[in-house]
Amino acid sequence: MRASELPTPSRLLPADIVRVGLVGIRSRPTRAVLSALGIAIGIAAMVAVLGISNAGQADLTNRISRLGTNLLTVSPGRDLFGQDAQLPSDAVEMVGRIGPVESVTATAQLSGVTVRRTDRIDPLAGGGIGVAAARTDLLPTVGGSVGQGVFLNGATGRYPSVVLGSVAAERLGIDRTGRQVYIGERWFTVIGLLSPVALAPELDRSALIGWDAARDLFAFEGHPTTVYERSADESVEAVRGVLAATANPQSPQDVRVSRPSDALEAQLAAKSAFTSLFLGLGAVALLVGGVGVANTMVISVLERRPEIGLRRSLGAGRGQIRIQFLAESVALSGSGGAVGVLLGALITAGWSVTQGWPVVMPVGVLLAGVASAALIGTVAGLYPATRAARLTPTEALSSV
Structure with a gap:
């Protein structure tokens, strides 16, 4: 058969990517929840720190404006x-x-x-x-x-x-x-x-x-x-x-x-300094969550070698295998990020109300939280996805 007569390779549509990416999460929900929890805690910490800081700064700025700087x-x-x-x-x-x-x-x-x-x-x-x-x-x-x-x-x-x-x-x-x-x-x-x-x-x-x-x-x-x-x-x-x-x-x-207003403005600067410190601690928690996701994906690749071999033997290319596991990693981190954003927003609102501060939650902070989680998922899933894509059908099926 000539090359021009070979069948056109199948392509994964966005809906197919989502479907195959959720297979591993649905089949092992407990592991998925625990892995996503690390991401959720990191994102919640960062969102809460930024939200509470913004609320505190807004309250202090309002006080300075109300009292005057003259x-x-x-x-x-x-x-x-x-x-x-x-x-x-x-x-x-x-x-x-x-x-x-x-x-x-x-x-x-x-x-x-x-x-x-x-x-x-x-x-x-x-x-x-x-x-x-x-x-x-x-x-x-x-x-x-x-x-x-x-x-x-x-x-x-x-x-x-x-x-x-x-x-x-x-x-x-x-x-x-x-x-x-x-x-x-x-x-x-x-x-x-x-x-x-x-x-x-x-x-x-x-x-x-x-x-x-x-x-x-x-x-x-x-x-x-x-x-x-x-x-x-x-x-x-x-x-x-x-x-x-x-x-x-x-x-x-x-x-x-x-x-006197200079003292209040100094407090504003001090709050910003502490925000950077706590934001760094939140980033460490997020990094730990990303390591947990990477570990989960490596184990998932090892456990699903037969599935990878079967898909490869049925015509799935290396890119399709790679994108499947990347999609799973991003879905895992993204779900944790969404939960973390919601939890961080609730913490911010609750704290602001108890302190009598205005509830300030910039939309950019919420979007950045979800985007950070997706980015962590992409980075964490890159190595496991590449490793899965390198498996040949024979090598993968030999583990059955």
């Missing part, structure tokens, strides 16, 4: 002799004269003044709570709010009234207003409890009394220790450049100017 703080540094410097008593008024400044306020830590739950407690057991004089316009500038009660005003700021930060209230065991705490050598009435202040966490650990009350009761001289200033967004850097010289014209080198 808050600057001015505080005294140290002079040439290593001593604590001091801001002028009129620093707030001088900073307020800067054109783009929209609001300015201040607090002043009272040295040597302690706050206690009762007068029976040792003054040295302050629990890290500081006492500070505060201006009545503090909260609007720093973006704070009162969780319970009211803040200091022109009237209460003259008398023994105190507003506690969230941490200070917890450490003192104060859960409602109307209680009294012992500050210095005098009882103060708690008129307000603050909610956590993200851009000024030092206020969370403070007991705030009025500026006038601090002058009258503790001989406060009016020198602020922290000046808070907000300006137009486009003018922040310009204002930052002149704040030190404006707040303390005599010694601008002894003034520290900072931007």
Whole structure:
């Protein structure tokens, strides 16, 4: 018979590839499930890490946007002799004269003044709570709010009234207003409890009394220790450049100017660094799963030598045998990847809801999870598929 009269070799259609690729999985379901489980765990870990990281970053980004990045703080540094410097008593008024400044306020830590739950407690057991004089316009500038009660005003700021930060209230065991705490050598009435202040966490650990009350009761001289200033967004850097010289014209080198939102952005960068670390651990788990799939496929080739020999003797080519086992490997990894993506998405959603974060799951992450699993399946099945394709009908059938 001439070559032109030979029958046309059969070709595997996509449906045929899927069908023959699922033969091994259907015939050995337990082994297939265990092999796919390794891939599922690796993909779930990677998807969950990326999803939780994206949700956390989205929440932090929303907080930064909501709180604003235009808050600057001015505080005294140290002079040439290593001593604590001091801001002028009129620093707030001088900073307020800067054109783009929209609001300015201040607090002043009272040295040597302690706050206690009762007068029976040792003054040295302050629990890290500081006492500070505060201006009545503090909260609007720093973006704070009162969780319970009211803040200091022109009237209460003259008398023994105190507003506690969230941490200070917890450490003192104060859960409602109307209680009294012992500050210095005098009882103060708690008129307000603050909610956590993200851009000024030092206020969370403070007991705030009025500026006038601090002058009258503790001989406060009016020198602020922290000046808070907000300006137009486009003018922040310009204002930052002149704040030190404006707040303390005599010694601008002894003034520290900072931007509280930079700390939140540093947290954002730290989250990204940890994401890379955990993503690497997920990749290791995925690699281990890929090794498991490769091992399963090698065993499958050894066990199915008679099937390979029979198919070869009936006219199946080397390429058809190769693609059969590649399809099985990809199906095994792909099914594990799909389960892993679903599991990772559920973990991300559950964690985000419990933390009060927005549920963020980029479609690209889900698709990348399935694609990674398919790629691992292709690589893991390449050697077993090539080995199966090299078997001759005689060699394969001789093992029957």
